[in-house]
Amino acid sequence: MSETPRFSAADFEAAAVDRQLQAVSRPSLSYWQDSWRRLKQNRRAFASLGMLVALGVLTLAGPFVWRLDPAAQDVNQISQAPSFPPSALIVDPYTAWSGVTAEPTRMGDVVTGLHLAEAATTQAVRLAWEPVVGAAGYVVYRSVYDQAPDRALGLPVGEVVGADRVSFEDRLDLEPRRYWYAVVVMDENRAEVENYAALVVDAVRTVSVEEAGLRGWVQDVSTLTPGDRIGLPYHPLGTDYLGRDMLARLLYGARVSLFIGVVAPLLFVLAGVVYGSAAGFMGGRVDQVLMRFADFVIALPFLLFMILFKVTFGIGPGESGVFPMLVALVLLGWPSTARLVRGQILQIRQEGYVSASQLLGARTGYLVFRHMIPQTMGVILVTLTFAVPSAIFTEAFLSFIGMGVAPPTPSWGSMANEGIRTMLSHPHELLFPAVIISVTVLAFNLLGDGLRDALDVRMRGSE
Amino acid sequence: MLAYTFKRILQGIITVWFIATVTFIAMHAVPGDPLANERATTEQIRLNLEQRYGLDRPVSEQYLVFIGGILRGDFGISFTQENRRVNDIIRENFPVSATLGILAVTFAALGGILMGALTALFRNRLPDFVIMFLVILGISVPSFVVAALSQLVLVDINASLGFSLLPVAGWGTLRHMIVPSMVLGLGTMAYLTRLMRSSMLEITSSDFIRTARAKGLPPARIFLKHQLRNAILPVVTVLGPAIAAITTGGFVVELVFAIPGLGRYFVEAVQQLDYTVIMGTTVFYGAFLVSMVIVVDLLYGWIDPRVRLE
Numbered sequence: 001m002s003e004t005p006r007f008s009a010a011d012f013e014a015a016a017v018d019r020q021l022q023a024v025s026r027p028s029l030s031y032w033q034d035s036w037r038r039l040k041q042n043r044r045a046f047a048s049l050g051m052l053v054a055l056g057v058l059t060l061a062g063p064f065v066w067r068l069d070p071a072a073q074d075v076n077q078i079s080q081a082p083s084f085p086p087s088a089l090i091v092d093p094y095t096a097w098s099g100v101t102a103e104p105t106r107m108g109d110v111v112t113g114l115h116l117a118e119a120a121t122t123q124a125v126r127l128a129w130e131p132v133v134g135a136a137g138y139v140v141y142r143s144v145y146d147q148a149p150d151r152a153l154g155l156p157v158g159e160v161v162g163a164d165r166v167s168f169e170d171r172l173d174l175e176p177r178r179y180w181y182a183v184v185v186m187d188e189n190r191a192e193v194e195n196y197a198a199l200v201v202d203a204v205r206t207v208s209v210e211e212a213g214l215r216g217w218v219q220d221v222s223t224l225t226p227g228d229r230i231g232l233p234y235h236p237l238g239t240d241y242l243g244r245d246m247l248a249r250l251l252y253g254a255r256v257s258l259f260i261g262v263v264a265p266l267l268f269v270l271a272g273v274v275y276g277s278a279a280g281f282m283g284g285r286v287d288q289v290l291m292r293f294a295d296f297v298i299a300l301p302f303l304l305f306m307i308l309f310k311v312t313f314g315i316g317p318g319e320s321g322v323f324p325m326l327v328a329l330v331l332l333g334w335p336s337t338a339r340l341v342r343g344q345i346l347q348i349r350q351e352g353y354v355s356a357s358q359l360l361g362a363r364t365g366y367l368v369f370r371h372m373i374p375q376t377m378g379v380i381l382v383t384l385t386f387a388v389p390s391a392i393f394t395e396a397f398l399s400f401i402g403m404g405v406a407p408p409t410p411s412w413g414s415m416a417n418e419g420i421r422t423m424l425s426h427p428h429e430l431l432f433p434a435v436i437i438s439v440t441v442l443a444f445n446l447l448g449d450g451l452r453d454a455l456d457v458r459m460r461g462s463e
Numbered sequence: 464m465l466a467y468t469f470k471r472i473l474q475g476i477i478t479v480w481f482i483a484t485v486t487f488i489a490m491h492a493v494p495g496d497p498l499a500n501e502r503a504t505t506e507q508i509r510l511n512l513e514q515r516y517g518l519d520r521p522v523s524e525q526y527l528v529f530i531g532g533i534l535r536g537d538f539g540i541s542f543t544q545e546n547r548r549v550n551d552i553i554r555e556n557f558p559v560s561a562t563l564g565i566l567a568v569t570f571a572a573l574g575g576i577l578m579g580a581l582t583a584l585f586r587n588r589l590p591d592f593v594i595m596f597l598v599i600l601g602i603s604v605p606s607f608v609v610a611a612l613s614q615l616v617l618v619d620i621n622a623s624l625g626f627s628l629l630p631v632a633g634w635g636t637l638r639h640m641i642v643p644s645m646v647l648g649l650g651t652m653a654y655l656t657r658l659m660r661s662s663m664l665e666i667t668s669s670d671f672i673r674t675a676r677a678k679g680l681p682p683a684r685i686f687l688k689h690q691l692r693n694a695i696l697p698v699v700t701v702l703g704p705a706i707a708a709i710t711t712g713g714f715v716v717e718l719v720f721a722i723p724g725l726g727r728y729f730v731e732a733v734q735q736l737d738y739t740v741i742m743g744t745t746v747f748y749g750a751f752l753v754s755m756v757i758v759v760d761l762l763y764g765w766i767d768p769r770v771r772l773e
Binding site: 295296299300301302303304305307308309311312314389393396397400401402403416420423424427430434437438439441442445446 | 477478481482485486489490492493494599600602603604605606607608611612614615618707708710711712714715718719729730733734736741744745748749752753756
């Protein structure tokens with residue numbers, strides 16, 4: 001047995017009430033204020049949020065700043081890679097060239113002294129070389145790559161017959177870029193010999209005064225003289241295979257892609273919340289039937305039915321196909337949110353404060369709007385954030401296989417689809433839409449992770 | 464277990480019926496005439512064609528014929544290639560898609576489990592950061608971009624090597640299958656890695672691991688026998704939906720790599736509005752996916768006996 005504690009009279013005196021102890025030392029934070037504070041601490045998520053805001057501003061304001069028409073074709077700059085503002089040299093109009101002839105004196109199987117007879121322009125590249133005795137003629141090749149590594153001479157642009165004709169004028173579809181020319185000798189049987197002479201040529205973009213006026217590049221033709229430089233329409237991100245400005249198309253495409261990516265999740269999350277909370281609140285048989293139906297819809301193979309519904313709703317002539325895609329996304333997207341919200345509602349219904357509220361005479365509507373919806377808001381917001389990137393993905397995916405937005409309307413997915421055809425020669429046409437899709441989806445994913453950590457107390461720290 | 468199996472199979476059959484019905488309704492709501500791009504030049508030819516495809520009968524009867532056909536395993540004749548049966552098209556093209564899908568799922572599951580375990584093992588150290596960065600990237604970059612980029616890289620590699628290390632496109636040998644199945648499985652692998660990581664971390668802090676450590680088991684044994692085995696369970700549950708995502712996501716990879724699979728055929732059929740092929744393929748895919756989910760669920764019940772009791 002332990003000793004009985006002894007108390008003195010002093011132990012039974014009233015203690016002094018220290019008010020300071022009970023004072024709240026820090027301002028009290030609501031759930032949302034606390035979540036916002038947590039989100040701000042997550043640097044990745046906060047940076048993503050900033051980027052998404054910037055993207056939103058760019059999407060809304062971009063087309064007003066960069067006023068180029070996304071449908072306008074610049075046929076002079078098709079599949080133009082991103083570059084500095086291009087300019088053109090004004091030259092005299094094209095005049096025919098009689099060429100060069102020289103008597104062959106030297107033996108051999110390869111020409112020497114391959115050179116430019118005149119400065120190389122996009123109007124014409126004029127080559128000349130030293131003749132070879134006994135040659136039946138010469139073949140001129142042009143390549144856009146260096147021939148040396150694998151002896152790929154490129155395109156045979158022309159053939160001159162006769163050993164003494166030692167010049168060639170190339171006017172075939174010249175672009176302002178570097179060309180690798182090669183001249184091969186034909187022997188007496190007119191067979192081409194193995195060796196070749198090579199010349200690297202940088203063609204300069206030129207335009208005649210008259211042409212500059214016709215193309216509308218200058219207002220007043222009379223002020224131009226040969227030797228002047230004029231600026232050409234500028235495409236900072238280059239142009240696509242139809243000569244349309246990539247930047248303008250990306251900005252307009254953002255409207256389509258982000259519209260589908262944000263509005264469709266908003267709608268189907270809303271539908272899911274209504275459906276799921278109805279099921280969860282009513283419970284019993286109604287709940288069972290509603291949830292069984294949701295299970296069926298979840299079992300539909302998503303992409304197959306996206307395509308199927310797109311066909312069902314059809315695209316009339318002149319329509320962009322955005323609306324059918326929106327409807328299809330909403331029809332197929334709602335059940336997962338409904339399931340989630342139902343689970344939450346079922347859980348909250350068990351809580352003591354709900355019973356207390358009911359006991360005090362709260363009506364159903366009050367319970368739902370005062371207790372249930374605010375409690376599930378965090379989960380709903382997280383679902384929404386993760387639904388956006390998957391909707392953007394779906395749009396891109398469908399447009400990529402040609403089942404999405406109808407052609408003249410730009411969207412990131414359809415731009416990627418068009419870009420992949422010219423991927424090897426003009427990678428920028430695929431790269432820009434691909435990068436912007438990836439970055440947007442990445443930002444939404446990181447923001448979603450951050451929001452989940454900030455809003456959902458149970459999930460905190462699990463990853 | 465038997466009752467559970469039976470219940471799941473019954474549910475599956477009803478689900479397939481639902482899929483078939485929605486497909487039927489969707490296809491019959493398509494604006495336009497299924498014979499519009501046919502050579503229905505005269506009224507008589509049109510009548511004959513309608514009779515051949517059963518379009519002259521009332522919709523309810525067409526529905527019964529369609530469901531009856533599914534029960535007999537017969538999806539009818541293609542609209543655009545009149546001498547081909549949909550069953551033959553599926554039989555010829557599905558094995559290709561299935562091979563691609565199986566390889567992709569295997570790659571995704573093995574890679575996901577391995578990488579997830581690695582990240583958990585090296586938590587908050589360099590391998591963890593590197594893998595998790597790649598995972599975020601894998602989730603954020605669309606599969607068609609990865610497919611196109613891998614082709615670009617392959618072209619460069621093959622060019623610099625001077626011979627074809629791995630083919631850029633096509634189908635046939637195992638070498639053709641490596642890159643497409645990796646591209647197809649990448650997104651799922653990233654997702655599984657994340658899942659595996661959080662599951663591993665949860666297990667690591669559980670009581671039985673502490674007990675195992677306390678009784679002096681070697682760390683390798685704890686890792687393999689106790690942590691890994693238990694952490695794999697959540698990964699197995701999502702394998703069913705993952706198979707679904709990979710199989711239907713195969714379209715794009717099949718398109719980019721020019722693989723003669725059923726997904727590509729489906730896209731073509733939709734473009735040509737080949738009604739029977741669209742309906743047949745959709746129902747077939749749906750049935751395949753539903754059965755995959757059932758198989759995974761049963762497998763899960765076998766691995767983790769606790770599930771069966773619920």
